[in-house]
Amino acid sequence: MTDSNDPPTTATYTQFACIGAGFSGIGLGATLKLKHNITDIRIFEREAELGGTWHLNQYPGAACDIPSSLYTFSFAPCPQWTSTSLPTAPQIKSYLVSIAEKYSLLPGRITFCSSVQKCEWLPSPISRWRLTVLSHNAISHHECQFLFSGTGILFHPKTSSFFSLPGAGSFSGTVMHSARWDHSVDLDNKKVMLFGNGCSASQIVPALLGRSNNAEVCSSGRDYNVDKITQFVHSRHYVIPSLAELFPLALLERLPRGLQRLLCILIGEMDFIAMRENKVGRWIRRKKTEDVKRYMRETVPERYSDLVVPEGVEFGYKRRVYDPGYLRALHDERVELVGERVVEVVPEGVKTEGGRVVEGDVIVLATGFETNRFLEGVEVVGRGGERLGGHWGEDVSDGDSLDGKEGVKGVGAYETVAVGGFPNFFMLAGPNSVTGHTSVIIAIENAITLAMNVIKPILSKGSQVREVEVTPEAERQWVSNVQDELNNKTIWGGGGNKTAAESWYVKLDEKTGKRWNAMLYPGYQLGAWYRARKPRKEDWVYQ
Structure with missing residues (x-):
């Protein structure tokens, strides 16, 4: 430097x-x-x-x-x-x-x-x-x-919804976001309050309980001995069976590495068909929605089914979660799910809209990202x-x-x-x-x-x-086409869902009602792979 x-x-x-x-x-x-x-x-x-x-x-x-x-x-x-x-x-x-x-x-x-x-x-x-x-x-x-x-x-990290609560600075314990985990905090015999139930939260719960079905996590050698996990659930996600239950592992592992990768790409690309807002896409989504809901209801404790299983939002609209052992971990007596919204932070924990005070030692915000x-x-x-x-x-x-x-x-x-x-x-x-x-x-x-x-x-x-x-011209046309595809020809345009604002992919301007999705790619990666090797010369200016 x-x-x-x-x-x-x-x-x-x-x-x-x-x-x-x-x-x-x-x-x-x-x-x-x-x-x-x-x-x-x-x-x-x-x-x-x-x-x-x-x-x-x-x-x-x-x-x-x-x-x-x-x-x-x-x-x-x-x-x-x-x-x-x-x-x-x-x-x-x-x-x-x-x-x-x-x-x-x-x-x-x-x-x-x-x-x-x-x-x-x-x-x-x-x-x-x-x-x-x-x-x-x-x-x-x-x-x-x-x-x-x-x-x-x-x-x-998205933390504004928590820190805007009354008394947010009064909590006597530790507050941390999952993406800024403080490993110096001792969780042994501690009560953990967990906000969120997306991909990160679904990995944290079984890991803290020693119940992850991910062999790589289990072999990491790190053990936790938490006293209790209270998870506040304010949204619901489709939690699908783990890869080990979905993929023919014995067959796949016999194939050459390059072919394994190609097959995984093709299987993934086929999933995009279900994201299209057309007759075929809707049929596949209905079938996937039914199958995943069935898996979730059969796996999660009955008392938590209504809190966890999505309703009114089709499969694929939100990011799916491969089950790392989360649903079965909810049977552990050390876990409690709370559906009431938190309205205040107090020194000993948080207060819900029903007036209940939930006590805890550590607050973990698995609330995603901006x-x-x-x-x-x-x-x-x-x-x-x-x-x-x-x-x-x-x-x-x-x-x-x-x-x-x-x-x-x-x-x-x-x-x-x-x-x-x-x-x-x-x-x-x-x-x-x-x-x-x-x-x-x-x-x-x-x-x-x-x-x-x-x-x-x-x-x-x-x-x-x-x-x-x-x-x-090429830039404007490309960006316009992307937004048209996402808003009018895919599930992320809101078709079949209660509200498009529920998806973190979509940014909604509250003043104008304008929807903008700068996150998702509305096509197949194999198409992008080809265009990367054959760029359109007319779309570029050299000097």
């Missing part, structure tokens, strides 16, 4: 730079070396260690909830994992460290404890991005020809001084108007990767990258492939081309 005493005009330089050292940043660095023989990259990571989501999410039972064959890079399968195992967060982080070491990203090419504050495009003849970086209370600058963002999709937010905390300034937030219509000041400007008036990116007016800038796991049927790792690899194919003419020996960006 640049010395803090250097003048602000001094900057270090690499051809490539990336914000974030999670799957996106590590995948980019590894791909550059493996497929392009490029090692001139600097990755800036705000945390002290790499891993992104899998560095921060270290709560009890934290594990991948899709087949591991879809949660590794295609070029680097993990031989220690079976194709349908559910590796734990520490195992996934170790995998990422091994990839970083194998492809020479560690040591030296990742700068830790470094928060990128601003990225500004320096126009021709410079044609570079200048990054302003805060590291150990010192500001430095770095420049690059190609800038990638890999800041992740789910980073900011969604539809990208590159928060990073000011990105493109061509002509245009800010990315303004391009998306997010940070227009009072009295300003987007009329006549080229912004898309909602968070989005062409092929989830590129934004018009921001040359040589590519987003990994960008807007609409999430799939409910395959894996975001596949989406990240597709994005890297597309970006590298787009910039290939610039990298060619003797090329005079220095900049590339998507055309405003």
Whole structure:
């Protein structure tokens, strides 16, 4: 890094730079070396260690909830994992460290404890991005020809609903979000109050009770001896049988690794048919809804059936939860589910709307993350001084108007990767990258492939081309088509559900009633895989 005493005009330089050292940043660095023989990259990571989501999410039972064959890079399968195992967060982080070491990203090419504050495009003849970086209370600058963002999709914990309660600061015990777990807190013989019942909460409960059906979690060696878990349930999710019950494991494990991965992808892609808002999709959803409800009712204690089994929302609208032993764990006498809403926090615990005071020693907020937010905390300034937030219509000041400007008036990116007016800038796991049927790792690899194919003419020996960006027309058309698909042709448009606002995928503007989904990808990843290898030349401008 640049010395803090250097003048602000001094900057270090690499051809490539990336914000974030999670799957996106590590995948980019590894791909550059493996497929392009490029090692001139600097990755800036705000945390002290790499891993992104899998560095921060270290709560009890934290594990991948899709087949591991879809949660590794295609070029680097993990031989220690079976194709349908559910590796734990520490195992996934170790995998990422091994990839970083194998492809020479560690040591030296990742700068830790470094928060990128601003990225500004320096126009021709410079044609570079200048990054302003805060590291150990010192500001430095770095420049690059190609800038990638890999800041992740789910980073900011959603805690506002709890901390806005009366008396939120009065609790005498410990309050923590599942994504910021404090392992120094001793849970032995403690009463734990757990808010939420999505993916994280469903892993935490059986892990704390020693009843997880994930072999990887059980073999982790960590035992907890909680006195009681009181779980506050205010929403319901479809909890489906574990992978071990769904997949023909004996047959699958006999197949070559590559074929295992392909079959898992194809099975996942077929699931997307059920998400379509048409006759076939509705029929499949009805069948899945009936089957999953039957499984849940047969597994959960009868006294909790009405609290846990969804009603009025079709299967697939919310993120499904692979059962890690959660439903059976509810039979444990140390668990109590509470359906009443919490209206106040008191020193000894919380008070419900019925006046009951629930006492506890530790409050765990497994309440998810803020969604539809990208590159928060990073000011990105493109061509002509245009800010990315303004391009998306997010940070227009009072009295300003987007009329006549080229912004898309909602968070989005062409092929989830590129934004018009921001040359040589590519987003990994960008807007609409999430799939409910395959894996975001596949989406990240597709994005890297597309970006590298787009910039290939610039990298060619003797090329005079220095900049590339998507055309405003292509970007607007892509983003418009994505929102049309999601709102009118898939389940996430609200068809067959009581309210579309129940899904964390959807952002609803309470003033205008406008719905915007910048999370989900409304198509098949195999289609994205193909387009990444055959980019439309007419959608790009080179200078």
